[in-house]
Amino acid sequence: MQDTGYGNIVVIGASGALGQAFVERLVADNDTDSVHINAFSRSPVSFASPDVHTGFIDLTSEQTIERAAATAAGFGPIDLVLVTTGILHTDILKPEKSLRDLSAEKFQRLFAIDTIGPALVAKHFLPELAKDRRAVFAALSARVGSIGDNRSGGWYAYRAAKAALNMIIKNAAIEMGRRYKDTIVVGLHPGTVDSHLSKPFQSHVPPEKLFTPDFAVSKLLAVIDNLTPVDTGKCFAWDGQPIPP
Numbered sequence: 001m002q003d004t005g006y007g008n009i010v011v012i013g014a015s016g017a018l019g020q021a022f023v024e025r026l027v028a029d030n031d032t033d034s035v036h037i038n039a040f041s042r043s044p045v046s047f048a049s050p051d052v053h054t055g056f057i058d059l060t061s062e063q064t065i066e067r068a069a070a071t072a073a074g075f076g077p078i079d080l081v082l083v084t085t086g087i088l089h090t091d092i093l094k095p096e097k098s099l100r101d102l103s104a105e106k107f108q109r110l111f112a113i114d115t116i117g118p119a120l121v122a123k124h125f126l127p128e129l130a131k132d133r134r135a136v137f138a139a140l141s142a143r144v145g146s147i148g149d150n151r152s153g154g155w156y157a158y159r160a161a162k163a164a165l166n167m168i169i170k171n172a173a174i175e176m177g178r179r180y181k182d183t184i185v186v187g188l189h190p191g192t193v194d195s196h197l198s199k200p201f202q203s204h205v206p207p208e209k210l211f212t213p214d215f216a217v218s219k220l221l222a223v224i225d226n227l228t229p230v231d232t233g234k235c236f237a238w239d240g241q242p243i244p245p
């Protein structure tokens with residue numbers, strides 16, 4: 001069996017399509033004797049492998065984030081943190097097509113989950129990363145969070161929340177880089193992936209561009225494996241291409 005070299009791994013958002021696929025692929029790709037996978041989620045989820053240890057996290061409760069970080073750190077310094085949480089829409093909140101659709105409620109909800117939550121995860125998990133070797137903190141962002149790449153407008157709150165997440169990632173990378181030269185902090189764009197999040201927006205996506213979660217995470221894990229410290233602070237797509245800020 002292949003071994004990625006990660007000993008203590010954390011997946012935040014393990015109940016989501018991408019989070020679940022990350023856990024399953026990490027189980028399949030690692031020698032399970034030497035890896036410990038912490039899978040945190042708000043909704044309960046179970047995995048067949050005994051090497052996956054599930055736990056609760058709600059990004060709107062800093063206490064649960066702090067507790068999850070302490071639990072994961074109890075298994076030793078962390079090699080890889082994957083933040084796979086996020087929202088684009090809810091039953092009552094739809095992405096905006098025009099300024100007319102903006103509401104404070106949409107901004108507050110999306111920023112709470114897509115920006116503030118991952119920032120608090122960084123606050124509590126980055127200090128627990130391994131400091132004497134390569135360690136990676138990767139958060140799922142989105143290409144639409146790129147200001148330079150924005151050609152079609154719309155989706156104000158989601159775009160703004162992901163752009164703000166990219167700034168948090170850059171800031172955290174600078175702060176960590178001052179002391180830990182082998183710590184890598186990045187954002188990742190998974191492509192358009194079949195999930196609850198993308199479901200309402202899939203009709204115009206050609207079938208070959210709508211990825212399965214397993215395909216997307218296989219590509220993203222390959223991107224992560226190839227990251228070096230010069231990549232810290234940046235955002236990369238599933239095919240390894242950097243996304244402009």
Ligand SMILES: NC(=O)c1ccc[n+]([C@@H]2O[C@H](COP(=O)([O-])OP(=O)(O)OC[C@H]3O[C@@H](n4cnc5c(N)ncnc54)[C@H](OP(=O)(O)O)[C@@H]3O)[C@@H](O)[C@H]2O)c1
Pocket residue numbers: 013014015016017018019041042043057058059060084085086087113140141142143189190191192193194195196197198
């Ligand atoms: N799918 C795509 O096409 C696509 C494209 C670009 C970027 N992304 C990004 O990829 C990430 C994952 O998306 P996905 O497609 O896997 O979506 P998904 O299947 O809808 O999963 C979203 C995850 O976020 C979790 N979450 C939401 N609010 C939370 C909270 N308060 N506390 C803890 N967890 C919370 C959900 O937990 P519950 O199960 O408890 O609701 C779920 O595990 C997101 O950041 C998204 O922006 C996705």
